Amino acid sequence: MKVDLYSVESRSPPARIILVAKNSMQDLQKEIEQLKARNRRVEADKARETSWARKIIIAILTYIVIVIFFYTAKISYPRINAIVPTIGFLLSTLSL
Secondary structure, eight states: OOOOHHHHHTSOHHHHHHHHHHHHHHHHHHHHHHHHHHHHHHHHHHHHHTOHHHHHHHHHHHHHHHHHHHHHTTOSSHHHHTHHHHHHHHHHHHTO
């Protein structure tokens, strides 16, 4: 919010202080509202990143990629052996 400096300077000192304090309070309230809005967005992002649905989808994709890799590397029992790294991924997400 712009303040007309000429009108502020033409007023008595107490009126100037009150006007400046009022404007700074409005600016602070705007900043607080912006911070609250940002915090809501950050919390929504955090909830999405730590959701179990996301972890399970990533685990399934991890399992598929590892199975494909194990088949191409000709490792025995690729579908069973791919479970170990997938479980490792899920365990590593528990600490987050």
